[in-house]
Amino acid sequence: MMGRARQSYDGVVLTCPISVPYQRYSIDTAHWWIATALRQALKAAGVLPKELDGFSVSSFTLFPDTPVGLTQHLGLSPRWLDIIPMGGASGVVALRRAARAVQAGDADIVACVAGDTNHIDSFRSLLSSFSRFAMDASYPYGYGGPNANFALLTDRYMQEYGATRADFGRICVAQRANALNYPAAIMKKPLTLEAYLEARPIADPIALFDCVMPVAGAEAFLVMTEDDAVRRNLPFARIGGAIERHNAHSEDPIQLRGGWTVDLDQLYGMAGSAPEDMDLVQTYDDYPVISMMQIEDLGFCAKGEGADFLRNKDMTITGDFPHNTNGGQLSAGQAGAAGGFIGLVEALRQVTQQAGPTQVKGARKALVSGFGMINYDRGVCSSAAILEAA
Known part of the structure; x- marks a missing residue:
């Protein structure tokens, strides 16, 4: 409606x-x-x-x-x-x-x-009291936390759309390359696709470098x-548009799309722009499958085509599809609720030309998306904004 x-x-x-x-x-x-x-x-x-x-x-x-x-x-x-x-x-x-x-x-x-x-x-304490769904449905069985939940989602995505672990790995490898330019990133070592694929398993099909590090x-x-x-003579960004949606597509048996799909036309309509006008994209990235899901739901490609789309893109700072330019959470770290801010704050630096070593040349429009509050089997909250240079 x-x-x-x-x-x-x-x-x-x-x-x-x-x-x-x-x-x-x-x-x-x-x-x-x-x-x-x-x-x-x-x-x-x-x-x-x-x-x-x-x-x-x-x-x-x-x-x-x-x-x-x-x-x-x-x-x-x-x-x-x-x-x-x-x-x-x-x-x-x-x-x-x-x-x-x-x-x-x-x-x-x-x-x-x-x-x-x-x-x-901190993480154990947070898990034990995160939500009533989690406490009732999983915690009594010694099962808790996002790794296992997102392993199920990743597995279903791979089966449904034919994505491979290497497809997710390309996201992680590019973000690590970006993080090496970001002085505050926790992860300081280069990551190759080979190292990503050979990393120790955490919850099949998720391995070490698919998992965000709490900091x-x-x-x-x-x-x-x-x-x-x-x-005040302050560099600033304007808000082209912004949306949020909660508990979207609750009828889906497993979450392979988010609330962005409901309001996307209004987001771009407010900003008078389209996906191809964005100079960089900052997705919420606790797991690479979530980033891929957002890239689809934000209109860059059709549902299920994220892997094909990204195979032809360079996601680094100097590439044709700069994504999570400071390394995102997967390489800079997830500071709890600040994980919902890291992409937005970096996008603000980018469009005001204050990003320093991670600066995307000529960046004027940035798309930022957020995804939060996994309630046993799905993230319930989604949001997105377009920031524009003054």
Whole structure:
């Protein structure tokens, strides 16, 4: 069912992309990581904490703190406060909410921050209480976590569409090549397709380099009016369009498509552009099959043709289809909910020509997609945005 025409995001911009370098393990709290990213974003904009009137937070490991508690601990007094508990979809969803708040005058400057810590037992603790579905359906049997779930999905995708492990490997190998240019990436060693194919199995058909590595870290950006960004002399990106969709295609027996398919025409329609106009693409990439699924669902090729499409593409920074230009989560690391921000923050750097060693030459339009909250057998949340150079 089509709703009313979507209002544009004219007059609202993104600025001050911040990535706090990731650590494999950390003794610091999520609170510390979020505070560090926030401080850096405000400093970059020349904004005092008391001037910040909007605050959006995404985190899995903030408990027992809350975004409400953070306002007190960090000395903030926002008139607009949000929490986005949507995992890998959270970056674009935070952007959408914040942009509308600024557009409506409910806030002048919104800091969107995602951060998580990674203690030795953080992942086990997260799994044990992730969702009621997971607790009831899998955890009592000693089965838990995304590796096994995405192994089933990957296997079904391969059977359905004829993709091979090498097809997924090309995504991982290209992202590692990109990560070698990104100073903050956790993975520092080159990866060959041969090494990918020979890696130790994790959950058939998934092997070591298909799996995202949990880390500690934080990402942030600011949302404000274009007039404010110009006045502050800040490089900024405009929002061509943005969508989100939850629990799409629930009738599918296994998830081989996501919610992007429902609203894709509106996304490109808002931006007045098409897939071929994008200078780079940042997909949510906890497993390569998910990236391939997004490339299809975002309109670059038909469903099931992702492997064929990518066989003819160079996904590195200097290639004809730059994808996950800082290595994505598969090579830079997954800092919890910040995994939903890493692609968006990198895209903001790209279209404002601030990406440094990962810069795609002449990048003016970037497509970012998010995918989050696997609830036993499928990711429930999906989002996407098009960022444009000023």
